[in-house]
Amino acid sequence: MTTIWIKNAEIITMNAYDEQFIGDVFIENDTIREIGKNLHYPEADKVIDATNRVITPGFIQTHIHLCQTIFRGKGDDLELMDWLKKRIWPLEAAHDEESIYYSALLGIGELIQSGTTSIVDMETVHHTDFAFQAIERTGIRALSGKVMMDKGNEVPLALQEKTGESIQQSVDLMEKWHKKDAGRINYAFSPRFVVSCTEELLKEVSDLSKKHHVYVHTHASENKGEIEIVESETGMRNVVYLDHLGLANERLILAHCVWLSEEEKQIIQRKRVNVTHCPGSNLKLASGVAEIPDLLNAHICVSLGADGAPCNNNLDMFNEMRLAALIQKPVHGPTAMDAKTVFKMATIDGAKAMGMENDIGSLEVGKKADLNIMNLNDFHMYPSYDVDTISRIVYSTTRADVETTIINGKVVMENRIMKTLDKEIVLHEANKSISRLIKRVPEIPSP
Ligand code: GUN
Ligand code: FE
DSSP: OOEEEEEEEEEEOOSTTOOEEEEEEEEETTEEEEEESSOOOTTSSEEEEOTTOEEEEOEEEEEEOGGGGGGTTSSTTOOHHHIIIIIIHHHHHHOOHHHHHHHHHHHHHHHHHTTEEEEEEEOOSSOHHHHHHHHHHHOOEEEEEOEEOOOOSSOOGGGOOOHHHHHHHHHHHHHHHTTHHHHTEEEEEEEOOGGGOOHHHHHHHHHHHHHHTOEEEEEESOSHHHHHHHHHHHSSOHHHHHHHTTOOSTTEEEEEOOSOOHHHHHHHHHTTOEEEEOHHHHHHTTOOOOOHHHHHHTTOOEEEOOBOGGGTSOOOHHHHHHHHHHTTHHHHOTTTTOHHHHHHHHTHHHHHHTTOTTTSSSOOTTSBOOEEEEOOOSGGGOOOTTOOHHHHHHHTOOGGGEEEEEETTEEEEETTEESSSOHHHHHHHHHHHHHHHHHHOTTSOOO
């Protein structure tokens, strides 16, 4: 048994009573055993003095593409369909096993360094096993899957799949990785978006999801051009179509949802579909501003995600929290999306989206030990006197203020030092990988 005693921190629990107090956390293996004032565990394997530090639940990002991390800077200033066709699909088609592995490690390094402890991740068509190996090795909590694309125009040959093969490969990966490492790693069927998938594939995914109780993670209604394609091909609005195929339920995660009709919002509400808001990506790809206050008023579960590195270009939850709050205010007024609402989206609501609200998302006895220790004692976060700590975190704190991160009871970063990956090697190999890939896609302009 391994034990950790974290002493004397300001604890932001995000429990049902929103308790915040100065106290201690005691961790036994992967679980929080005790939280309270003046605990005493001097024999713990590790004692962390967190005096003048703040402890929060680890952040949960419910839409990430680890396979795209090494494409950072390769897709600037384009709108979605051009971004996919001219840059992202050719680059994904050029991936090999090693580049997938280092792209994932680079992304996970950035995520952990900025306090994200859980992700919902979408990989590319091939080599997904290598992303799972990176997830397994680094200790991050993840729901991930290979992307499915059995349809589409201007898709490179290497990404064109046969329906049956796409399903078979997904099932094989599910069998290998779902519920791995005592449930830290899980599988999600990941049809890319309606534009890339046949009706046959989507129906089969719907059946498999029900049969195996496995999540479905896809993009929906991100861009006006996208929903026009879906409407012209299916005669239905995007979410209406997904519902028609039996996909709209509590195991569905829809990234973006910028362009929803009233009917689609009602389906999402009634069927308890989870929405991932990606404000940074929606702005950078000029997709639009999602009507998040509306969705929250309808009690829809909305959580946050940075999306991929080439459409953001950060995987930093502090950016997404700040943007999620600020972009609504000019239209909906200054009280829309207050700091507390946004912080819930970054923590407990992300846990709900993953179906893991009994395990993560708040600091409570019996939950998994996924947490951040932050140092908020610097110019940009002062004064602290009589200022709500959640406001300080959402509006002023930066990723560099996260000192130590624990996932599943394991210290994965301590005093900014990464414990499960070698930063210098990952940076070097990320450059090596993209330099190899870029030679396979000469049509992509270099600066
Ligand atoms: N829609 C289909 N594929 C993608 C993708 O990779 N990223 C984003 N942002 N939207 C998509
Ligand atoms: Fe995405």
